[in-house]
Amino acid sequence: MDNNQDSSKTSTRKQFYFLTLSHTVLDSYATLLSHLQPLLLTKLATAATRNSLAGNFVSIYSVFSSFGQIVFGWLSDRVRTVHFLTIGVAFSAIGLSLLWLAPSVNIVYLLLAIGGIGVAAFHPQATTYAGALASEQRGMGISIFLTGGNVGRALGPLVLLFIPYRFGLEYLVWEMIPGLFLALLLPKVLRFEKALDLTVSTSGTPSDDQIPQEPFWRVASPRLLPIIVLFVIAAMRTVTLTGIETFLSVHLADQGYSDQGRSLVIALFIFAGSMGILSSGWLMSRVNTYVLLLVSLLGAPPLLYWSLHTDGFSFLALLFLGNVILTSSITVNIILAQIMLRGHENIASGLMMGAAWGVGGFLNKIVGNLGDEFGLPIVLDGLVMLPLVLAPLLILLRDQPDLSKPSV
Template sequence: MPETEVSRSSVVSFNRRAVFSLSGTHFLNDLVTSGMVPALVVMYKHALHLNYTQSTLVVLVSYLTSSVMQPIFGTLTDKKPRVWLLGAGVFLAVLGLALTGFVHSLPWLLICIAISGLGSGAFHPEASRGTHLAAGSRRGMAQSIFQVGGNAGQAFGPLMIPLFLASTGLKGLLWFIPVAILALGLGAQITPWLNRRVAESAGRRRQITGENNIPGVIVLVIIIILRSWCQVGVVVFLPFYFHNLSIQTSELFNFVFMGAGALGTFIGGVVSDRIGQKRLMMLSMLIATPFALLFPHTHGVVAVLVLLFFGFSVLSSFAVTVVLMQMLLPKNIALASGLSIGFGVGAGGIGATFLGGISDLFGVPTVFAILSFLPLIGAVLSAFLPRAQK
C-alpha cells in the first residue's frame, strides 16, 4: 500500500459511531439474506408444495442477486459513489424477505427473494467503503467490527426458525417490515457523515500512486473461495452428517460454528493490526487445519468443542481478507469489498452445490473429508500473497 495513502488516512481518527452503525446494519442485512433464506427453504417447500428443484431455486436466486452482483455494484459505485444505497439496500434486503410471508406461488416468491438479494448486493460495497473511511489507521479493527455484525446475523438467522417462525409460520415474516424501517433509519442516520467523507476522499483518491495488484487479487480470491466452500459446506451438510439429531439441535451446532466464527472475526481483525494481514491469514488457516481434519472423527461433546475451535480459527481471517483486498485494489475500494465479501460467499454457494453431487455419489462423510483439507490448501496459498507495504 502506498506510503502517501497510509499517512493521509491515519490523519482521520477512528469513527466509533459510524463503524458500529454500519455493523448494526450489516447484522440486519445478513440476518435475513445469509442467515434466514437457506434455513427457510424447508418451510417454503411445504407451504407452497414445491419439489426439491424448485426449492433450491430460492437459494440460487438469493446467491446470484446478492453475492455475485456485489462486484458489479462495487464497480459502478467506484466510478460514482452512491451513498444512498447504504440505507436503501438494507431496507430492500429485509423488506424483500418480509414480503415472502404474503406470497402463494413460486414466481412471486422468487421475485421477493430477488428484491432482497439485490438490496443486499447494493448495500455491501457502500457499507464496506463507509467502514474503510471510518477506520482511520485501525483498518483491521474497523473491518472486524463490521464483519462481526454480518457473521452474527448469519449465526442468529437459523435460530429464528425454531425460536419464532416454527410457531407463527411464514406469516410471521411480516413482523420484519418494522425491522426493515429500523434498518433504513440506522443507515440514514450516518448518510450525511458518509457523504462528507466521500467528498473529502475524492480529491485524495486522485493522488493515489499505488497500482492494483491483479496477481495478488487472483491468489486472494482463490483463498476466499476455499474458505467459503469450507464455511458453507459445514453449515449446509452438518444437519445431514448428524442425521440422528433433530433439526433444532443441528441448527444449534451451526450456531456454535458461526458464533465462534464471529468471535474469531473480531479477534483476528484486531490482531492483524499488530502482526500484519498476511501473517494472520496464514496462521488462521494453519490453526484451522488440525481441527478440520479431526472433526469427521469426533462425536458428542468433543465434536462440539472441535467445531467451536474450527469455526473460530477458519473465520478469523474474514475481516482481514477485506482489508487485504482493499490494499491490493487501492483504486477500487468498493470492488475490493464486492470481491472479498460477495463473490466469495456466492462461490461458496456454488461449491455447496458441487459438494451436494459428491455426497449423492459417495456420502456425506466424504464431503467432510474434502472440507478438512481446504484450510491447509489455503494456508499454502497464503504464502504467495504479496506483503502489504507500510
C-alpha cells in the same frame, strides 16, 4: 476548536456503531435461508432431489447477493449515496421474510434474488464507510463491522424465527418490519458533515493525501497475480463455510435434530466466525500476515474434520474452534485487496466479500449434486479439508505488505 473536534469524533463514533448495527440487522435476514432450508426442501423437494435443490437455492442466492457486490461496488465508487444501504436493508428484509409463503420453487428463486440484491447493495459501500469512519483504526474498524454482521448471522435468525417456530412459519412475514424501520432511519443517521476519505495507505489507514482515481485496470494489472490468489483463497474458504452452513443443517435434520436444535448448532458455527473475524483485527497488527493466513488454512481443517466424527460437547467445541481459526484471516484478505486496488476500495470489497462469496456459493450447487450421489457425510468431510489445498498458494503472496508492520 477542541469542542468541535470532540463533537465530530463523537458523531463519527455514533455513525460507525449505527452502521455496524445496520450490518447486524441486515445479516440477520441474510442467513435465514440456512435455517429454513430443510423445511423448504420438505415442502418443495422430493427425496431424490433435495440436496440438489438445496444447492440450487444457495447458488441462486449467491449469484445475486455476492456477484452483485461487484456491480454495486463499481456503482458506489462512482455514485456515493447512502441509499445503497437503504435499498440493501429493505430488499433483504422483504425478500427473505417472504420465503415461507412461496408456493413454488420458482417463487423461492425470485425472493432469493430480491433478498440477494439487497445484500449486494449494502456490503461494498458499507464496508468502505466502516473503514473510513474508523480512521487510523481501519483494520480494527472493519473487523468490528464484519463481526457485527456475523453476530447478526449467528443470533439474528434465532430472534427472527422465535415466534414462527412457536406459532407457525406464516408469521415470518411480519419479521420484515424491523428491517424496514431501520432502512428508513439509515439516511437520517448517516449524514456526513464532510466527504469521507475512502482511500487506504499501505498500513491500512486512510491516506492523508487525496489522490486522483486512476483507471481500474491500470491499478490492477501490475498486481493481478496476488489479487487472483487472494480471490481464490476467499472463494474456496467460502465453499467450506457456506457448505457447512447449508448442508450441515440438512444433515442434522436427517439425524433427527429439532428445528430449534439445528438452528442453535448453525448459530454457534456462525458465531464462531464472528469471534474469528473480531480476533483478526487484533491479530493482524501483531502477527505476520503470511503466518496468519497459513495458520488459518492449515489449522482449521483437522479441527472441523474431527468435529464431524464426534458428538456431544466435543462436536460443538471443535466446530466452534475450527471456524474461529478459519475465519481469522478474512479481514486480512479485504485489507490487502483494498491496498492493492487503492482508489477502488469498493470494488476490492466487492471482490473479496461479494464475488468470492458468489463463487463459493455457486460451487455449492456441485456440492449438492455430490451429496445426492455419495451422501452428505462424505461430502462434508471433503468440504472441511478444502482449505488445506489452498495453503501452497500463499507463496505467491510473499512480496505483499505485512500488515503487522507500520508503513515505511
